[in-house]
Amino acid sequence: MEILIILIILLGLLILRVPVAFALASLGIGMLWLKDLPLVAVPIKLYDTMDSFELLAIPMFLLMSNILLKGNVGKDLFAAVQVWVGHWPGGLAVATIQSCTLFSAISGSSVATAATIGTIAIPEMEKRGYEKPFIMGQLAAGGTLGILIPPSIPLILYGMLTEVSIPALFLAGIGPGLFLAFIFIIYSMIHAKTKGTAQTLTRVPLVDRLKITLVAFPTVFLAVCIIGSIYAGVATPSESAGIGFVLAALMTVLMGRMNWRLFKQAVYESLDTTLMIFLIIAGAKIFSYAITLYLIPQTVSSFLTTHISDPALFILAVGIVLLIVGFFLESISMLLIMVPVLYPALQAMGIDPLWFGIFFVVLIETALITPPVGLNLFVIQAVGNAKLEDVAKGALPFAVIMLGMAFLLWFWKDLALYIPRTF
Amino acid sequence: IRVTLQLQESHPLGENLKSWKEIVERDSNGQLKVQIFPSAQLFKDNFVGQAVGAGAVPMGTASLSSFAGDVPAVDFVFLPFMMDSPAKIEAVTNVNSPIRKIIDTAILEATNNKVLWWQSYGRTVYLSNNTPFRTPGEIKGKKIRTFGRLLGWTVEALGGAPTLMSGSRQFLAYQQGAVDGGVTGITAVKSRKLYEVMDYLNLTYDSNIEFVAIMNNDFFENLSLAHQDIIEKASLIVEKQLRQKITFLEESALEAIKDEIVIVELSDEEREQWREATKDVVTRFINEGGPLAQDVVSLLNKL
Amino acid sequence: MSIVQVVDKISEVAGKLAAWLFVLIALSISYEVVVRYFFNRPTIWVDEVSTIAQVWATYLGAAYILKRRKLIVVELVFHDTMTLTRKISESFALLVIVCVCLIAVRYGYSEWLDKTLKGATSASFLATPKWATLSCIWIGFGLLCLQSIVELWRIWTVGIPDSEKSLGAH
Numbered sequence A: 001m002e003i004l005i006i007l008i009i010l011l012g013l014l015i016l017r018v019p020v021a022f023a024l025a026s027l028g029i030g031m032l033w034l035k036d037l038p039l040v041a042v043p044i045k046l047y048d049t050m051d052s053f054e055l056l057a058i059p060m061f062l063l064m065s066n067i068l069l070k071g072n073v074g075k076d077l078f079a080a081v082q083v084w085v086g087h088w089p090g091g092l093a094v095a096t097i098q099s100c101t102l103f104s105a106i107s108g109s110s111v112a113t114a115a116t117i118g119t120i121a122i123p124e125m126e127k128r129g130y131e132k133p134f135i136m137g138q139l140a141a142g143g144t145l146g147i148l149i150p151p152s153i154p155l156i157l158y159g160m161l162t163e164v165s166i167p168a169l170f171l172a173g174i175g176p177g178l179f180l181a182f183i184f185i186i187y188s189m190i191h192a193k194t195k196g197t198a199q200t201l202t203r204v205p206l207v208d209r210l211k212i213t214l215v216a217f218p219t220v221f222l223a224v225c226i227i228g229s230i231y232a233g234v235a236t237p238s239e240s241a242g243i244g245f246v247l248a249a250l251m252t253v254l255m256g257r258m259n260w261r262l263f264k265q266a267v268y269e270s271l272d273t274t275l276m277i278f279l280i281i282a283g284a285k286i287f288s289y290a291i292t293l294y295l296i297p298q299t300v301s302s303f304l305t306t307h308i309s310d311p312a313l314f315i316l317a318v319g320i321v322l323l324i325v326g327f328f329l330e331s332i333s334m335l336l337i338m339v340p341v342l343y344p345a346l347q348a349m350g351i352d353p354l355w356f357g358i359f360f361v362v363l364i365e366t367a368l369i370t371p372p373v374g375l376n377l378f379v380i381q382a383v384g385n386a387k388l389e390d391v392a393k394g395a396l397p398f399a400v401i402m403l404g405m406a407f408l409l410w411f412w413k414d415l416a417l418y419i420p421r422t423f
Numbered sequence B: 001i002r003v004t005l006q007l008q009e010s011h012p013l014g015e016n017l018k019s020w021k022e023i024v025e026r027d028s029n030g031q032l033k034v035q036i037f038p039s040a041q042l043f044k045d046n047f048v049g050q051a052v053g054a055g056a057v058p059m060g061t062a063s064l065s066s067f068a069g070d071v072p073a074v075d076f077v078f079l080p081f082m083m084d085s086p087a088k089i090e091a092v093t094n095v096n097s098p099i100r101k102i103i104d105t106a107i108l109e110a111t112n113n114k115v116l117w118w119q120s121y122g123r124t125v126y127l128s129n130n131t132p133f134r135t136p137g138e139i140k141g142k143k144i145r146t147f148g149r150l151l152g153w154t155v156e157a158l159g160g161a162p163t164l165m166s167g168s169r170q171f172l173a174y175q176q177g178a179v180d181g182g183v184t185g186i187t188a189v190k191s192r193k194l195y196e197v198m199d200y201l202n203l204t205y206d207s208n209i210e211f212v213a214i215m216n217n218d219f220f221e222n223l224s225l226a227h228q229d230i231i232e233k234a235s236l237i238v239e240k241q242l243r244q245k246i247t248f249l250e251e252s253a254l255e256a257i258k259d260e261i262v263i264v265e266l267s268d269e270e271r272e273q274w275r276e277a278t279k280d281v282v283t284r285f286i287n288e289g290g291p292l293a294q295d296v297v298s299l300l301n302k303l
Numbered sequence C: 001m002s003i004v005q006v007v008d009k010i011s012e013v014a015g016k017l018a019a020w021l022f023v024l025i026a027l028s029i030s031y032e033v034v035v036r037y038f039f040n041r042p043t044i045w046v047d048e049v050s051t052i053a054q055v056w057a058t059y060l061g062a063a064y065i066l067k068r069r070k071l072i073v074v075e076l077v078f079h080d081t082m083t084l085t086r087k088i089s090e091s092f093a094l095l096v097i098v099c100v101c102l103i104a105v106r107y108g109y110s111e112w113l114d115k116t117l118k119g120a121t122s123a124s125f126l127a128t129p130k131w132a133t134l135s136c137i138w139i140g141f142g143l144l145c146l147q148s149i150v151e152l153w154r155i156w157t158v159g160i161p162d163s164e165k166s167l168g169a170h
């Protein structure tokens, strides 16, 4: 009952156009105040939340992608992917998903992936007559691959909370990540075929393909620097993003595509996107602090374990709960709150925690694109200057695909477990 | 009583808190209720002292070194090779030890937190890749992860380059080779699966990691005398439990990982070289920690 | 200059400062990687300074983001900026922001004062004084509070401004 009232108030605040960040924060503060819980927690929580080196990956990747955007360089990379697949039905959409997949191997965060590829791909796809909601939804969803394909910030956190091996989790994410990208591509091609509004590009001869790929060489070099610096142990993801920004700036200057005015624009626009995301994360942290003290996640979890004894039913119930929780919670909060409460129940049911980690991340991905609180929706809304409902509408089919993926994982556990078991 | 716990409930320190909860609830006939929020759901380690001191939550556990900003002298537990035998550790950390009284009082004055008990996390060891660290010479020029100011000074004294990193970040840093080695607690090598990414576990046992369970002092003062008494007695019991168990925990952690990582025992001469190389750290500790640090060191020297 | 213009100006300067702080962070991170990898001399300050700068930039820039109408809103109803209902809902939203700010300032200030008087520092190598770090909460939210009041005034005098489109985007 308490839960229902809280959700209704949150919805009410959001409908009345209270900014998401402050709807979450004010509701959290109200809940604390109502039960006489000390409000001094608020400033401490506000500081605690932003005091994180991992979060720095977001502004750093945004700075890099804005520089690439202003310097018209991101287009080269996108063009290089596009010449290989552009003549397929829905070719640009396919190129977008592939670019998301490639970028996911650099970035541990969905938001950074969506923002980077989004800034490049959205204008291109709009030009070619793709439907706006489809474009937005596809990018919001494609961005979520960032946390399933390693490296992945949520998988690291999950490993920390459950003591499951992080490299194993990373390996387990590869199969489902690539499979999901594959399904997205199939869906995009079918969508393009049936809608028919999108232009298909003409097939490019092999020589030209190689040429265009060569033009993208500086960008490819940048990508190699970023991926390489992470896997060669030179830098952590946040650090490689910072280097990426500096290199991108140097590169565009050398190519004669950057001037002081464009640079300033890139810097200020990164601030807009960074802060709209950061303030929501801060609000979400205060809200989840309050519901944790209200014991809401704990109640839900103990309800589940006492009423359900069959593992399959249990996973189904957990899936439904996570889906509902995912409407309202920011992904990292969802993980930090729900994993500790669900984990003991898993062990009692004999469910493989490695498998569950991947299952959980797929549901986090879904949460990232379900309204009213879905960070990737917000990012794409900001990057694409779109309406939230358009983005959400476009993301719906992808959310359904992800749920199907979560379902499939139960019956085809090897999709996740084969790679970590073999290597 | 709401308690914020930085580790999982299943971790020995979490178990320790749970037995405290059981004793307190039993002895107060359920009048005192304890609610544990594990895995740093509420606050990160660095913010627990501030949150409990300000009364955001009444109670929590945090690493002793997270108080180094308020009371620099707490870092004495990391002074290299000062508490190098179980007897000395016991002498320093037992509830009546003068050092502990000084430290607990200083924490109370600086942060409004009453220290209920100390939780032993075990001794520190060095992890390394490619080559073992038998002597300080092998650390020279290497990048070493540490988790406290004083441990960084130790690494500097050994000729290495220290970087400060939280417990959760070290795994990736080791895996990706961002650092060449690291200082960590012996039990963390098992619980954080660090043996998967490092080659050598060097049993330096140079210092000792302590956590503290703290309670907001105003909250404590407002409890009835009977309840205060129950809490203090329970704290004493569980502190002893963990202190007695920690050697066993360290041994079983070593036993469990001995096939996964090369365990390097140092000879007496080798450890003597480490001791020699790091002896200036004490001077630095006194210089930066002021009179309180001076007092702690002179008490340590009397052991 | 009127009070409104002064507040607008302060928010703008704070916002631009925040934007450049992130650039500064990127530079120091890159510096750290270079000296660590090529010269094997990791710094002791980059991690700490860049996270402190991140917290400062976030809360310092909040008022600027509000002024530019960049906060994310769920756009379901009241699209028309000229209607009375929209003005009322907008004012309600701003009042909610003011309330959150007042709580953050009230408790953030007392926490800051307490730590400042005790001379507390961070537990790291740098021992950064807490007065320099914790002050971002009450300063940032104080500024956001002022800006919200200014926006409230603007709604009922000038009207609701459009969200500024990102400069030069698409």
Ligand code: NA
Binding pocket: A103, A104, A105, A106, A107, A108, A109, A145, A146, A147, A148, A149, A150, A151, A152
């Ligand atoms: Na990734």
Ligand code: NA
Binding pocket: A326, A327, A328, A329, A366, A367, A368, A369, A370, A371, A372, A373, A374, A375
């Ligand atoms: Na959602």
